[in-house]
Amino acid sequence: MQPNTSLTDFSVLLNSVAPVDQIGSLERIAKIQTRSLKGPAKLQGLRMALSMIDLTTLEGKDTPGKVRQMCYKAQHLHDQADGLPTVAAVCVFPTMVGVAKAALAHTAIKVAAVSTAFPAGQAPFEVKKLDTLHAVEHGADEIDMVISRGRFLAGDYNFVFDEIAAIKELCGSARLKVIFETGELDSLDQVKRVSTLAIAAGADFIKTSTGKIQPAATFPVVLTMLTAIKDHYDKTGQMIGMKPAGGISSAKIALQHLLLVKEVLGEAWLNNEWYRFGASSLANDLLMQYQKQLTGKYQSASYFSID
Amino acid sequence: MSSTNWNLEPSLESTAVVQIKAQYELFINGQWQAPLSKTYFDSVNPADESHLAKIAWAQAQDIDLAVQAARSAYENVWSKLSGAERGKYLFRIARLMQEKSRELAVLETLDGGKPIKESRDVDVPLACNHFFYYAGWADKLQEAFAGREVAALGLAAQITPWNFPLLMLAWKIAPALACGNTVVLKPAETTSLTALKFAEICQEAGLPAGVVNIVTGYGDSGAALVAHPDVNKIAFTGSTAVGKQIQKACIGTDKKLTLELGGKSANIILEDAPIDQAVEGVINAIFFNQGHVCCAGSRLYVQESIATRVIEKLKFRLQSIYVGNPLDKNTDIGAINSKKQLETIERYISLGVEEGAEMYQPSCHLPAKGYYCPPTLFTDVAQSARIAQEEIFGPVLTIQTFRTIDEVLQKANNSPYGLAAGVWTDKGARIFGLSSQLQAGVVWANTYNKFDPASPFGGYKESGFGREGGLHGLSAYLKFIN
Numbered sequence: 001m002q003p004n005t006s007l008t009d010f011s012v013l014l015n016s017v018a019p020v021d022q023i024g025s026l027e028r029i030a031k032i033q034t035r036s037l038k039g040p041a042k043l044q045g046l047r048m049a050l051s052m053i054d055l056t057t058l059e060g061k062d063t064p065g066k067v068r069q070m071c072y073k074a075q076h077l078h079d080q081a082d083g084l085p086t087v088a089a090v091c092v093f094p095t096m097v098g099v100a101k102a103a104l105a106h107t108a109i110k111v112a113a114v115s116t117a118f119p120a121g122q123a124p125f126e127v128k129k130l131d132t133l134h135a136v137e138h139g140a141d142e143i144d145m146v147i148s149r150g151r152f153l154a155g156d157y158n159f160v161f162d163e164i165a166a167i168k169e170l171c172g173s174a175r176l177k178v179i180f181e182t183g184e185l186d187s188l189d190q191v192k193r194v195s196t197l198a199i200a201a202g203a204d205f206i207k208t209s210t211g212k213i214q215p216a217a218t219f220p221v222v223l224t225m226l227t228a229i230k231d232h233y234d235k236t237g238q239m240i241g242m243k244p245a246g247g248i249s250s251a252k253i254a255l256q257h258l259l260l261v262k263e264v265l266g267e268a269w270l271n272n273e274w275y276r277f278g279a280s281s282l283a284n285d286l287l288m289q290y291q292k293q294l295t296g297k298y299q300s301a302s303y304f305s306i307d
Numbered sequence: 308m309s310s311t312n313w314n315l316e317p318s319l320e321s322t323a324v325v326q327i328k329a330q331y332e333l334f335i336n337g338q339w340q341a342p343l344s345k346t347y348f349d350s351v352n353p354a355d356e357s358h359l360a361k362i363a364w365a366q367a368q369d370i371d372l373a374v375q376a377a378r379s380a381y382e383n384v385w386s387k388l389s390g391a392e393r394g395k396y397l398f399r400i401a402r403l404m405q406e407k408s409r410e411l412a413v414l415e416t417l418d419g420g421k422p423i424k425e426s427r428d429v430d431v432p433l434a435c436n437h438f439f440y441y442a443g444w445a446d447k448l449q450e451a452f453a454g455r456e457v458a459a460l461g462l463a464a465q466i467t468p469w470n471f472p473l474l475m476l477a478w479k480i481a482p483a484l485a486c487g488n489t490v491v492l493k494p495a496e497t498t499s500l501t502a503l504k505f506a507e508i509c510q511e512a513g514l515p516a517g518v519v520n521i522v523t524g525y526g527d528s529g530a531a532l533v534a535h536p537d538v539n540k541i542a543f544t545g546s547t548a549v550g551k552q553i554q555k556a557c558i559g560t561d562k563k564l565t566l567e568l569g570g571k572s573a574n575i576i577l578e579d580a581p582i583d584q585a586v587e588g589v590i591n592a593i594f595f596n597q598g599h600v601c602c603a604g605s606r607l608y609v610q611e612s613i614a615t616r617v618i619e620k621l622k623f624r625l626q627s628i629y630v631g632n633p634l635d636k637n638t639d640i641g642a643i644n645s646k647k648q649l650e651t652i653e654r655y656i657s658l659g660v661e662e663g664a665e666m667y668q669p670s671c672h673l674p675a676k677g678y679y680c681p682p683t684l685f686t687d688v689a690q691s692a693r694i695a696q697e698e699i700f701g702p703v704l705t706i707q708t709f710r711t712i713d714e715v716l717q718k719a720n721n722s723p724y725g726l727a728a729g730v731w732t733d734k735g736a737r738i739f740g741l742s743s744q745l746q747a748g749v750v751w752a753n754t755y756n757k758f759d760p761a762s763p764f765g766g767y768k769e770s771g772f773g774r775e776g777g778l779h780g781l782s783a784y785l786k787f788i789n
Contacts, residue, residue, distance in 0.1 A: 023584075024754065077374075267312060
């Protein structure tokens, strides 16, 4: 979306954000977690979760070889099973975008690049812009930027807004995901505020975490962000995507997240255009559960490729 | 991209764990005794109108036998035991209830229509906790009331409602036994089965015969129990109309009485509230147990500046409420307890429409058989509308707006009832300000329907008198000698 430039002081906007009650949020989540998912609905959920994965490698030791292997897995999750989707995207550093694009040419799988001095975001703004431009010029379909958490915590909301809006401009047709690193933001009230701010500044997706800091995509944080998306949708009719990342490693938790989306946002969000999981190890647990649903037996982890 | 249809499949709790007998007798003096009149009534599963069992219908002579048994057990056995010994029995009962929790939960759901997730996660664990809690007090009564000398009352007659059959039994029997009384309990006619299962648990625990007697039947059985001259204490939970009859019946006697009656509790959302959690709280306050809750937050008051948003969010939230088979683990609203109650609720819904309020019900597929009612909201409701004044005891919420705190305080207190209230605000001072002025036995702040055995519960005005739970709940079953 385009930034809302009619706002000049974001503290006015943020002061209108309703507070969030931690205990009430936990109770809402507990209700979702008692939902029972069985049979074809569970299979459908597992397939859906697989199709929403941003298969990720974000390490200092990443090499073209590693990235190419991951891109192959992105297309061939488990060829022994029928009817599996591919993942939604691969997520890499800007330097690996070219490699990933080449490996995924002629597929529908997107290439996402983390950006703006991921994961800490502690670089001059000019550097962040170059970081983003590099990724966009090499063909990134999606940009996962980090916000300046220090500026946000210091109350410098205009700075954070401007930064997001500027990166959005550089993205061109690439979709912008804004990472908050909620593990550094202290409270659900802050999560609600930063979500509202990022959406106003032009985020296409909001994303919990880098995966480098714990806690990451906890249920209360995700619920709070979904609520901010719902509020924006109710006000404007405009959908914003959601990407929890970090800490979602089991099929059970992933399915609970999808049930949360179904109830808080509605089924329109239940596809990879509007919902993603940032995860590296989740895929295999989903695959194992998928096989279990089909065959009635758990298979050894050795039967599922790690990369 | 088009939206995905992702519907949860039915996930039914197995009923294999319960064996319902074809016919149940009265539990008197530790034994199953047929009613002298040989009359029985049918118990029906409200979820599909199927027949569950035949249940003995106690008449005055049966009640007299039960009272005699309880009196004899009190004089000869129970009053002679030390508090510590009574406590052992209570702990044993609590543990047995825990062991049979799955069975009790399924039975409660079959008999009363409440969702299995509520009987499993709320009713049964809380009922066990009440026994554990009061078991701990049994040998500490002198310490509970320092400087006072206390003694048991003797024989307690207890009448429980159909909305929380086992839980209300626990609220009543646990403190009565802990304080040294013996009990004759009459469960509501539509929900006798868990009380009869409890009688089996008493047998299994080796509780001395006659300490607990369960007499099933209709209102006439309850009236005979209340009228019995050898009863020392009456505890009743149910409707205000019946409560008034009981109070009249006790005039001129020295029977000690506690009444926990109806309600029309106000749930108040101020403009600075955590709105999404308040909406969830409203859902919990009115749709918990199909709204068959005496303290249900059935009158919602929303500050006008946020009313549109709150109502919009409530309507959206109703779309993800599952109404249907109570044994389905995903069901949020189960079956209405009885045909009679469903008719009452439907009458009030029609009345609300006649009174000019705007009704909203989400589209939901209700099972073809059984007693079901979709969650229902009424907006544009006047304070003077009957749907805003009278207890409906169903999943029906009236919504009114207000401008100032003084206004909402007056409106909330403008009711013959005074059982509970909810306040939603981010400001602690407002919570204290409102809760000290609301005429309600319980005021919940930023939550609703929270129960704990250590916390007293009871009403103001026509919601009754006396407290159950906590230390207060002990004093209802004791006499203070000095």
